[in-house]
Amino acid sequence: MSRRNGGDLVVEALAGLGARTVFGIPGQHALGLFDALGRSPLQFVSSRVENNAAFAADGYSRATGEPGVLFLSTGPGALTALAGLQEAYATGVPVVVVASQVPAAGLGGTRKGMLHQLDEQTAAAAQVTKTQRTVRTASAIGPALRSAWAEATAAPAGPVWVEVPQDLLLADTDLPATAAAAVAPVGPQPLAPELVTEASRLLAAARRPAIIAGGGVRRAGAEEALAALAERLEAVVVCSPGGHGAYPWEHPLSLQSWIEDRHVTDVLEDADVLLAVGTSLGEVTSNYFTMAPRGRLVQIDAEARVLGSNHPGLGLHADARTALELLSAALEPLDVGASDWHGKTARARVAATLDAVRDRLDGQELGHERAFMQALRDGVPEDAQTFWDMTIAAYWGWSCWDSRRGGFHSAQGAGGLGYGFPAALGAAVGLSGTRNAGRVLAVSGDGSAMYSIAELATARQHDANVTWVIVDDGGYGILREYMTDTFGAATATELARPDFVALAESFGVPARRVEPGDVREALEQAWTASGPNVIVVPTLLRMFAPTHLA
Structure with missing residues (x-):
């Protein structure tokens, strides 16, 4: 048998678990991992900054449904990835991180002065990993x-x-490769039947039922179960930003x-029973903690930590699909009353509310922003996977983007x-060569684009x-708007920035500058x-106000 080391044991185990791709950056302490990668079937995608490698592993997982795999070197490399892992942790994205460490003699700080040494590297990761x-x-x-893989994918x-x-990682080994094995994730314990009974009783008796569908619905593949329950209850449904596409x-x-x-x-406050599925009812989903439900909450x-964390209610600790299917089954023998929203049907209340939303937008002179978002939507296929930075376009997208058959x-x-x-980028790599292969859209502002420009x-x-749309408004646009609205002027929000077209072309990446009215055509060509x-796209977008302006 040819020479093998500890790194081979890592990559062989990952391949046996079903991994296809690894993201990361080589580092001195991780050389055994990368030496072994050269003898493995795993594809390696070399990022330029560790934080971006973590984001790429996250995007790979969201697009493919598989765990992302991330290789990190010790100390600075590991620490640089933590902000990216925080996003995966907050959003429930499975990523298996394999980080190198200093030699065993230096673990826990028993020997000092080693390059990249952290006395407790796992402690640094503890806030952003399960x-x-x-x-x-x-x-x-x-x-x-094997255990890590199961934990990453378990709800x-x-x-x-x-x-x-x-x-x-460097030591020679004669241990056999880890046998290929499917690892079944372990989810929450079975739901207590009395809680399912009580939740179904509340829902059956509701006359103004409403549902908030969060990202947990999508992660659990619970879209059909949600649709069936909403139809049975004649409940109005709204999707959170993370739940985009969970309901038609x-x-x-x-x-x-x-x-x-x-x-x-x-509408949500007026519901006599509000069902929140796969959402913590956090800052954005609760309209910045202004929502105060007057009816009963079933969450x-x-x-488990999010149940009741923002509003008291009946908490069901389960993945969305399991719980929704159990609720539907429990509702079958019950007499579900007709919805009555103060003399209106649920559908009439929905239509009137959406009309009011449109009227509000009409009153705020936001035609440019609405046309721009529509041009983005019309310029890419219905099944396009889209990835958005924290930028004004994304904040609009949270509310107005119709995912259709994409993400x-x-x-x-x-x-x-x-x-x-x-x-x-990670999504595009993951989808390449699959039946879902296709181009992926990224949308950034000029400020956020500079965080990841090296990944060109x-x-x-x-x-x-990947088609990358950069909305160039000359600075941190949303912070400029927040500060101007709050203080009357903005400080430190204006930015010197490169010629993005010339910079992209210097990497050998085709680029063009277009006016907002030409975005749809540019996307279709891209x-x-x-x-x-x-x-x-050089343009200034403004955010909508959530209520009518005085």
Whole structure:
């Protein structure tokens, strides 16, 4: 048998678990990992900044439904990735992180002065990963990765951290490769039947039922179960930003995703039973904590910590699909009354509310912004996977983007800048060669684009089919608006920036600058190309106000 080391045990275990792609950057303590990668079937995507590698692993997972895999070096490399992992942790995205460590003699700070040394590297990762473990023997590598894989994919999904000392990765081994094995994730314990009975009783008796569908609905594949329950109850449904696509946009019971609109908040407050599925009812979903439900709340979530964290209610600790199917079954023998929203049907209340939302927007002179968002939507196919930075276009997208048959992914979980382009890059790599292969859209502002501009080299190196739209308004646009509205003037929001077209072309990436009215045509042309391309749109977008302006 040819020479093998501890790194081989890592990559063999990952391949056996079903991994296809690894993201990361080589580092001194991780050289054993990368030496082994050269002998493995795993594809490696080399980012230019570790944080962007974490975003790419996140985007890969969202697009493919598989865990992302991230290789990190010790100390600075590991720490640089933490902001990206915070997004995956906050949004429930499974990522398996394999980080190197200093040689075993330096673990815990027992020997000082080693390069990149952190006394407790796992402690740094503990705030942004579900579990952390340090492997200390070669025979523990395979079992550790199997456990990590199961933990990453178990509801609530999220990133997990496995670290291996440098000397263990480099040491020769004659251990056999970890046997290929499917690992079944372990979810929450079975729901208590009395809680299902009580929740179904409340829903059956409701006359003004409403449902908030969060990201947990999508992660659990619970779209059909949600639709069936909403039809049975004749309940109005609104999707959170993370829940985009969980419910059909044009359904007559759909309030779409206008979760930040006060008219929609009024509907949710007026519900006599509000069912929140796969959402913590956090800052954005609660319209910045202004929503105050007057009826009973039933909350379903795979993360026990969020149940009742923002509003008291009946909490069901379960993944969305399991709980919704159990509720539907429990409702079957019950007499479900007709909805009555103060003399209106649920569908009439939805239609009137959406009319009010449109009237509000009409009164705010936002035709430019609405036309721009429509041009983005019309310029890409119905099944396009889209990835958005924390930028004004994304904030509009939270409310107005119709995912149709595609996906809407933004960094609203943790709110870090620079997510859109590297996440889209990871998605494009993951979808390449699959039946869902296609071009992926990334949308950034000029400020957030600078966080990930180096990944143009990665996109070119791996020929990723990503179209990157950069909305250039000369600074941090949303912060400029917040400060101007609050203080009358903005400070430190204006930015010197490069010629994005020339910069992209210097990486060998085709780019063009277009006016807002030409965005749809530019996107349609970009979608026929191969490899990465960039569209720069110089324009100023304004945010809508959630209520009528005085």
